[in-house]
Amino acid sequence: MQILKVENLSLQYGDQSILNNISFSIEKGQIIGLLGPNGAGKSSIIKILAGLVFSKTGKIYFKGSLQNKFSDLRKYCGYLIDSPSLYPYLTAKQNLNLIKNINKVDLNIDDLLIKVGLPDVSKKKVKHFSTGMKQRLAIAQALLRSPEILILDEPFNGLDPNGFQDVLNLLETLNNNGITIIISSHLLNELEQFAHSFILLHNGNIELEICKKTLINSKKRVAFTFENEPSNVVKEYITKISGSFTSDSKAIIRLKPNEIAEVVNTLVNLKSTPINVETLTILQEQYLEITA
Amino acid sequence: MINILQIELYKLFSSYRTYITFAITILLMLIVDLGLYSDGEEIFSYLIQPLNDNFYVEGNIINGYLIAYLALNTLWVHIPVLIIIVTTHIFSGEFELGTIRILLTQPISRSNLLTAKIISMIIYTICFMLIVAFFALVPSMIFFGTGDVLVFIDGVQFIQEATFLLRFFYAAVFAVLAMIAFSSMAMFFALWFKNTLTAILLSLGLLILFTLIQTFVLGIFSSWQPFLFTYHIAKWQLFFVDEIPFSTILNSAFFLFAMSVFFIGVSFLKFNKMNISE
Numbered sequence: 001m002q003i004l005k006v007e008n009l010s011l012q013y014g015d016q017s018i019l020n021n022i023s024f025s026i027e028k029g030q031i032i033g034l035l036g037p038n039g040a041g042k043s044s045i046i047k048i049l050a051g052l053v054f055s056k057t058g059k060i061y062f063k064g065s066l067q068n069k070f071s072d073l074r075k076y077c078g079y080l081i082d083s084p085s086l087y088p089y090l091t092a093k094q095n096l097n098l099i100k101n102i103n104k105v106d107l108n109i110d111d112l113l114i115k116v117g118l119p120d121v122s123k124k125k126v127k128h129f130s131t132g133m134k135q136r137l138a139i140a141q142a143l144l145r146s147p148e149i150l151i152l153d154e155p156f157n158g159l160d161p162n163g164f165q166d167v168l169n170l171l172e173t174l175n176n177n178g179i180t181i182i183i184s185s186h187l188l189n190e191l192e193q194f195a196h197s198f199i200l201l202h203n204g205n206i207e208l209e210i211c212k213k214t215l216i217n218s219k220k221r222v223a224f225t226f227e228n229e230p231s232n233v234v235k236e237y238i239t240k241i242s243g244s245f246t247s248d249s250k251a252i253i254r255l256k257p258n259e260i261a262e263v264v265n266t267l268v269n270l271k272s273t274p275i276n277v278e279t280l281t282i283l284q285e286q287y288l289e290i291t292a
Numbered sequence: 293m294i295n296i297l298q299i300e301l302y303k304l305f306s307s308y309r310t311y312i313t314f315a316i317t318i319l320l321m322l323i324v325d326l327g328l329y330s331d332g333e334e335i336f337s338y339l340i341q342p343l344n345d346n347f348y349v350e351g352n353i354i355n356g357y358l359i360a361y362l363a364l365n366t367l368w369v370h371i372p373v374l375i376i377i378v379t380t381h382i383f384s385g386e387f388e389l390g391t392i393r394i395l396l397t398q399p400i401s402r403s404n405l406l407t408a409k410i411i412s413m414i415i416y417t418i419c420f421m422l423i424v425a426f427f428a429l430v431p432s433m434i435f436f437g438t439g440d441v442l443v444f445i446d447g448v449q450f451i452q453e454a455t456f457l458l459r460f461f462y463a464a465v466f467a468v469l470a471m472i473a474f475s476s477m478a479m480f481f482a483l484w485f486k487n488t489l490t491a492i493l494l495s496l497g498l499l500i501l502f503t504l505i506q507t508f509v510l511g512i513f514s515s516w517q518p519f520l521f522t523y524h525i526a527k528w529q530l531f532f533v534d535e536i537p538f539s540t541i542l543n544s545a546f547f548l549f550a551m552s553v554f555f556i557g558v559s560f561l562k563f564n565k566m567n568i569s570e
Contacts, residue, residue, distance in 0.1 A: 013569075044569075050397045052568035074399045085394035089307060098299050102398045141394060 002064065003028040003180050004073075004149060009058035011044055011204075018044050019055070019204045026182065028148075031175050033195035034184040035283070037291045040201040042184035043082070046153045049182070050079045077149045078142030083157065084134040085141075088127035092118060092137050095126060099144050107144060116140040116170060132163025139170060149180045156187055168194060188287050198283055202290040210283060219254040221285050224267070225276040226250070234272040293404050300382070300412040309381060310416065313374040314423055320370060321427035324363045325435060328354060356433035357441045357456045361532060363428035364463060368526070371467075372474050372499055373492075375420055379413045379475040380482040380491040387486035392568055406563050410556060413479060417471045425464040443532050451532055463531040466545065470525040473548040474499070476555035477521070483559050483566075524548050 004026040011019040019041045026032050034042045047053040049060075051071025060067045062076055086095050096109045113122050116136040126134065135155060142150055155171075156164050172194065175181055185191050191198070197211040210218075229248040230238075238245070241263065243253035255263060260279065267274055280288070304310055328335075336353050386392040395405060441451040451459065474495065481491035502522040505513045517523045524544035530537055 047567075047569060050393075052393060052396055054565070054567060074397055077397075079393075079397040081393045081397065083390055085390045085392075087303065087306075087389065087391060090303075094306070098302070099394065099398065101295050101299055102395075102400060104295060138394075145399075 001028045002026070003062070004182075005061040005064075006045075006049075007059040007061075009045065009048065009055055011041075011048065011053065011055050017204055019048075022058075022201075022204075022206060024199055024206065024209060026149075026180060028180055029175070029178055030196040031171070031181045031183065031194060033191040033198045034182065034201065035186070035188055035191065035198055035287060036201035036207075037186060037287075039203075040290075041204040042201055043153050044204075045201075046079075046081060046151055046182070046184055049073055049077070049151055050081055052081065073149075075145075076147060077151050078145060078147035080135075080138045080142050080150075080152045080155055082153055084138030086126045086129075086134060086137060089125065091123050091125050092129075093122040095137065096140060096144065099141050103145050105145060107146070112140050112143060115143070117166060130163070131158040132160065132166060135159060135163065135167055136170065139167070143174070147179065149182065150174060152181065152183045154185055155183065156185060156190065164190070188284060192281065192283065200283060200286055200290075207290060208283060208286050215281055215283055216257065218282050219256050220260070220282070221280040222253050222255050222260055222263075223276075223278040223280075224251045224253065224263075224274040225278075226272055227275050230272040231270070234267065234270050237266065237270065293408065296400060296404055296408040297411055300408045301415065304378070304382065304412050304416055307378075307381075310378055313378050313420065316374055317371070317420065317423055318427050320366060321363050321424065322431065324366075324428075325359060325432050328359050328362070329435060353442055354436060355439035355441070356429070356436040357438055357451075357453065357460075358443075359432035359436055360429040360456075360460060361441055361443055363424075363432070364460075364467070364528065366424070368503065369499065371420070371424060372471065373496060375417060375471050375475055376478040376492055376495050378416055378420075380478045380488045380495070382409050382413050382416075382482075383479050384482035384486055384488045384491055387570075388488060396568060402564050403560060406560060410476075410479070410559075413475055414472055417475055418468055421464055421468045421471065424467075425460070429460065441532070445529050445533055449532060449534050451534070459531045459536070462536075463528045466528045466531065466541065469545055469548050469552075470528065473521060473551040473555075474525070476552040476559075480555040480559045480562075483562055486570075518547075521548065521551055 002025050006025070007023050009019055009022040010017070022041070022045065034045060036042050044053060048055045048070050051069070051074050055070060058070070060070050060073060062073060067073060087098070090098070092113065093109050096112065100107060100109065110122060113119055116139055118133060118136055118140070121129070121133065126137065129137065139155070142152075152171075155167060159167060168190070171181060171183070183191065183195065192215075195212065198209070198215070199206055200208040226249045235245070238251045238253060241253060243251050245251050253263065260277070264274065264277065333354060386395060396402065438453055438456075440453050441456055443449045443451060477498070478491050478495040481494045482488060485491055485494075499522060502520040506517060506520055506522050506526070508514065524547045527541050527544035530541050
């Protein structure tokens with residue numbers, strides 16, 4: 001079931017074009033990764049979906065129904081935009097109560113704090129929190145309205161490895177409970193493990209839109225590095241399977257995942273065992289290209 | 293709307309900044325009392341020396357009412373400074389903390405949020421002026437007693453003891469209006485620049501500049517005076533003139549009201565169309 005559809009979204013600041021006719025859709029229960037380098041337009045899309053930035057063009061559908069404004073989406077979504085938005089002079093519980101009272105929801109704050117892994121700090125002022133704790137509290141804030149979609153802009157920023165893993169586990173648990181997640185990040189490798197589909201942005205355009213299944217099954221760019229220049233037989237073999245040499249001892253071949261082992265075996269049999277094999281998915285490849 | 297207002301008031305009265313301004317005000321009023329308690333006689337005998345040739349002054353000229361009147365002179369600079377430290381933060385503080393993002397991603401309208409913030413600004417200003425009025429009046433009445441008041445506005449004015457409290461009440465109400473007008477301007481700067489310090493500096497800069505221009509009663513600046521908000525704010529003093537010039541005061545009240553409406557209106561336009569891109 002399609003939960004969200006964005007059509008022809010554009011944004012301009014003066015003469016500068018930030019987003020150009022962006023269209024995409026999201027299935028319920030998915031985790032969508034918005035990827036791209038700084039200035040690609042990830043945060044702009046999220047801020048438009050949050051009603052923080054106004055776009056004069058574009059349409060938004062929620063469960064197939066056209067919304068009057070992008071900001072109408074706020075009823076169904078929880079947000080974490082940039083760094084956590086918290087009142088440092090209030091406690092964790094007071095921060096959550098503020099948002100709870102705005103939304104007039106009947107929800108147990110203590111249960112929510114347990115859910116995000118902050119059970120013992122409800123009375124602690126936020127100014128004494130670590131970045132990871134603030135991030136988890138901000139996710140709790142976003143969950144207060146029991147949203148159907150969670151929209152997160154760079155939620156891993158500033159987190160140490162433990163904090164990163166905690167937030168990742170939390171998001172996976174929420175997704176397992178049926179929450180659709182849109183997440184923008186520049187941490188490609190981490191997002192690849194976690195998201196179900198990806199939208200790669202560059203200069204306000206969608207460069208690539210791909211789901212994880214297609215990504216896994218699509219050909220990968222495999223780089224074989226040899227100790228010395230390989231023999232002519234090896235060169236012929238690599239050329240035959242549509243590979244090319246980028247230097248005397250480095251060859252690039254596009255291969256499906258199940259073909260990689262076969263090619264390595266053949267190279268071993270030809271007595272040219274590669275000393276290094278690097279694989280790049282099409283997403284990683286394009287990401288590297290646009291960030292180069 | 294009511295729940296947003298409750299939240300705004302909760303935030304306002306949870307902040308140390310609010311109580312610090314209240315504490316400084318109380319201290320300011322008590323310092324005026326203390327200063328006049330120790331040196332008041334000497335200062336006033338010097339001030340009224342020229343009058344001694346024509347008038348015979350009987351009794352104690354320094355009393356609680358006179359001190360309450362003198363304390364109101366903090367309306368020129370001290371009170372506006374303290375008030376806008378808090379009122380600008382009500383608006384720009386959200387941008388500085390980034391909390392504007394969490395507020396605007398809730399299903400509430402921007403107009404409702406700004407209305408709640410403006411009402412909380414007005415409530416704070418009223419609370420502040422109540423504290424000023426109470427601490428200007430009550431301790432000085434306790435320590436110095438009451439009596440007729442001699443003030444220097446357009447010459448010497450003798451205010452009868454029986455009429456003083458009503459005049460003081462009128463002046464305090466007028467001061468609330470004046471401070472709301474000043475805060476509205478500071479709010480506009482806070483929304484425009486999204487920065488508390490810039491808003492405070494700009495507001496105070498205009499306050500100082502206009503007060504300076506106002507002192508030039510002759511020359512080219514004299515014709516500017518009716519357009520300066522400081523000129524109208526100063527009209528609280530006219531409640532301590534023997535025959536209160538209500539029409540002049542109403543004109544100034546109207547100017548300050550119009551100034552508030554203007555800045556609040558422009559702030560609504562700005563806030564409702566503002567992109568929160570940072």
